[in-house]
Amino acid sequence: MLTKNPPRPAGTPPERGEEMRIITLWQPWASLIAFGVKRFETRSWGTQYRGKLAIHAAKRPMRGEFESLSKKVKETTGKSLEYHAFRNCYWSDPFPLGRIVAICNLSNCYQMVDTSKDDPRIDVENPIYLFTKNGPLETLLGHWESGRFAWELSDVMELAEPIPYRGGQGLRRLDDHATLMSIAARLPMGGGV
Numbered sequence: 001m002l003t004k005n006p007p008r009p010a011g012t013p014p015e016r017g018e019e020m021r022i023i024t025l026w027q028p029w030a031s032l033i034a035f036g037v038k039r040f041e042t043r044s045w046g047t048q049y050r051g052k053l054a055i056h057a058a059k060r061p062m063r064g065e066f067e068s069l070s071k072k073v074k075e076t077t078g079k080s081l082e083y084h085a086f087r088n089c090y091w092s093d094p095f096p097l098g099r100i101v102a103i104c105n106l107s108n109c110y111q112m113v114d115t116s117k118d119d120p121r122i123d124v125e126n127p128i129y130l131f132t133k134n135g136p137l138e139t140l141l142g143h144w145e146s147g148r149f150a151w152e153l154s155d156v157m158e159l160a161e162p163i164p165y166r167g168g169q170g171l172r173r174l175d176d177h178a179t180l181m182s183i184a185a186r187l188p189m190g191g192g193v
Contacts, residue, residue: 020103022054022174024167027095028066028081030057032141034102034158035094042142046109048148049169053106053153054174054183056167059098069140076136099162103183108152112144159186 025033025041032038033055070081082094140151163182174180 004060013079018051018053018181020174020180021049021106021171022056024056024058024169024170026058026062026065026068028096029093029141030055030101032157033104033153036156036158038141039138039153040142041151041153042112042144043149043151046111047106047151048107048109049171050106054100055102055104056100056165057095057097057162059165061097072140073137074138096162096166098164099167100154100159100179100183101162102158103151103187104156106151107154110152111150112150113146114181145152156186160188161181161186164166 023041024030029038029041033041066081073079073081144150163179163186165179
C-alpha cells in the first residue's frame with residue numbers, strides 16, 4: 001500500500017505526530033477544489049503522501065488562462081465558471097489570492113493512462129486512473145495526459161474565511177502552529193485540524 005498516513009476525515013483532529021501538507025495552486029483551481037467542483041489535482045509527478053492537505057491559492061493571478069478556461073467551461077457545461085464557483089461560495093471574493101482556502105485529504109494518487117492507446121510509460125506498481133471516464137467539467141479542470149498523475153482529493157472542507165499565507169512550490173509540510181490554529185478556527189462546526 002502506498003499510504004504514509006491512512007486517510008482520515010479532513011475535519012477530525014490530527015493524532016500526535018500526524019502531519020499536514022500544503023500545496024499552492026493557481027486560481028480558479030484552488031477555489032474550485034474548495035467548493036467541491038474539482039475532485040482531482042493533476043500533476044506531472046506523483047506522491048506517496050496520503051493525509052491532510054491544505055489548499056493554498058497563489059498570490060499572482062493567471063489572467064489569460066482564466067478567461068480561456070471560463071470560455072471552455074461555458075461551452076461544455078452551458079454554465080459559466082463563475083456559476084460553478086458562486087453557487088457554493090459565501091466569501092466576498094470567490095477567487096482569493098495568497099490565501100489558504102480549504103483542507104482535504106489527499107486520498108490517492110493515480111497514474112493516468114489513455115485506455116485507447118498502448119502506453120509503455122504505465123507503472124504497474126501504481127494505481128491507474130482511467131481518465132477517459134471523467135465527466136466533461138472534471139476533464140476541463142485538469143491536465144489529463146497519459147503518464148501524468150491524478151491526486152484524488154476527498155473530504156474537502158472550505159474555510160469560512162480564507163487565511164493569508166505565503167505560498168511556495170511543491171508539496172510542503174505545514175507545521176506552523178499559528179496557521180494550523182487559524183485553520184481549525186475557520187472550519188465548519190465540529191471541524192478541527
